Amino acid sequence: METIRMADLHTQYLRIKEEIDQAIQEVLDSTAFIQGPQVKQFADALGTFLDSKAVIPCANGTDALQIAMMALGCKVGDEVILPVYTYVATAEVIALLGLKPVFVDVDRNDFNIDVNQIEGKITERTFAIVPVHLYGQCANMESILSIAKKHHIHVIEDAAQSLGAVYTFSDGQKLRAGTMGVIGCTSFFPSKNLGCFGDGGAIFTQDKSLAENIKMIANHGQKVKYYHDRIGVNSRLDTLQAAILQVKLKYLTDYETRRRRVADFYDLTLSSISFLETPFRSSNSTHVFHQYTLKTKGIDRDQFRLYLEEREIPTMIYYPVPLHLQKAYASSDYPFGSFKVTEELSRTVISLPIHTEMTDDQLSYICSAIKEFAKHA
Numbered sequence: 001m002e003t004i005r006m007a008d009l010h011t012q013y014l015r016i017k018e019e020i021d022q023a024i025q026e027v028l029d030s031t032a033f034i035q036g037p038q039v040k041q042f043a044d045a046l047g048t049f050l051d052s053k054a055v056i057p058c059a060n061g062t063d064a065l066q067i068a069m070m071a072l073g074c075k076v077g078d079e080v081i082l083p084v085y086t087y088v089a090t091a092e093v094i095a096l097l098g099l100k101p102v103f104v105d106v107d108r109n110d111f112n113i114d115v116n117q118i119e120g121k122i123t124e125r126t127f128a129i130v131p132v133h134l135y136g137q138c139a140n141m142e143s144i145l146s147i148a149k150k151h152h153i154h155v156i157e158d159a160a161q162s163l164g165a166v167y168t169f170s171d172g173q174k175l176r177a178g179t180m181g182v183i184g185c186t187s188f189f190p191s192k193n194l195g196c197f198g199d200g201g202a203i204f205t206q207d208k209s210l211a212e213n214i215k216m217i218a219n220h221g222q223k224v225k226y227y228h229d230r231i232g233v234n235s236r237l238d239t240l241q242a243a244i245l246q247v248k249l250k251y252l253t254d255y256e257t258r259r260r261r262v263a264d265f266y267d268l269t270l271s272s273i274s275f276l277e278t279p280f281r282s283s284n285s286t287h288v289f290h291q292y293t294l295k296t297k298g299i300d301r302d303q304f305r306l307y308l309e310e311r312e313i314p315t316m317i318y319y320p321v322p323l324h325l326q327k328a329y330a331s332s333d334y335p336f337g338s339f340k341v342t343e344e345l346s347r348t349v350i351s352l353p354i355h356t357e358m359t360d361d362q363l364s365y366i367c368s369a370i371k372e373f374a375k376h377a
């Protein structure tokens with residue numbers, strides 16, 4: 001049996017090696033390393049896949065979030081509402097821009113922002129809500145969009161973990177993650193569902209003039225070279241990464257199927273284990289399973305992890321420390337105990353290996369080990 005990994009980028013590469021190598025070689029031969037034709041070709045292809053009017057590639061997912069806020073005209077002191085249970089990048093750019101992160105607890109079922117707690121956090125300084133579609137499943141966008149509309153605030157989606165997920169509104173309309181808010185952001189970090197071979201990201205919007213503004217900000221605030229209309233940043237997707245992503249985008253639907261198959265296998269086998277709660281599946285959103293994250297109950301999670309580690313089964317905790325308890329983001333506004341659900345999740349969740357290359361042998365092995373642990377738990 002192959003070594004079990006949280007993500008297996010090597011085997012995934014080998015399966016499409018010829019195509020990838022050729023795409024890379026073409027860029028090397030052209031030496032158009034910055035803004036080569038592949039960048040626009042990939043952006044157009046992704047736009048078609050997502051049904052998004054504009055796709056602006058950038059250097060990484062964190063930059064995507066920063067550029068989104070700059071493009072919408074954030075001002076120092078503005079407040080941005082976000083879930084407290086997320087990857088740090090979401091809060092980081094808010095703080096860097098001199099905005100105030102306003103944390104909200106999450107729903108214990110889908111791990112996404114608790115929409116019942118958003119309105120209570122809105123003030124006259126609220127600039128935007130940033131829902132994070134955690135682990136591959138969309139937040140309750142119908143409620144979020146209607147709250148935002150009522151209060152005239154922006155919705156910036158963090159779709160870094162959920163590219164490809166489809167959200168269904170109550171009127172039957174279906175939209176992809178990242179295309180529902182005024183701006184959507186994603187990441188092509190290698191282990192994301194659509195990953196490149198380094199850093200990469202993209203910004204989505206359905207508003208043509210906003211798209212122009214985003215493009216300008218991502219390119220030093222210039223439309224015409226050496227004429228800088230506003231303060232921008234240097235955030236481009238390398239041609240090499242775009243060429244790789246162009247190839248991998250063709251496989252994204254297949255990758256999604258492969259991830260879901262792993263999740264289905266785990267669900268079926270682990271749902272009978274009393275100390276585990278398999279992931280909730282929302283009726284409004286498909287799940288693209290960036291992570292397969294279980295809740296544990298009544299066991300010592302560290303001991304469980306150690307038991308699996310001894311059997312060469314890696315696991316991860318996303319995330320061990322919620323943002324309000326991180327040194328960099330701690331504030332007297334949010335002492336320990338402020339976000340009960342998030343604090344409990346960070347103590348109890350565990351993520352199992354899930355990727356596009358997992359074999360039945362590996363899955364059976366992992367599940368048998370867990371069942372064996374259950375006998376002694």
Ligand SMILES: *Cc1c(COP(=O)(O)O)cnc(C)c1O
Nearest residue numbers: 060061062087089160161187189
């Ligand atoms: C990965 C990730 C990001 C940041 O993406 P980078 O490309 O690593 O900068 C932002 N938000 C979430 C939720 C992520 O998972």
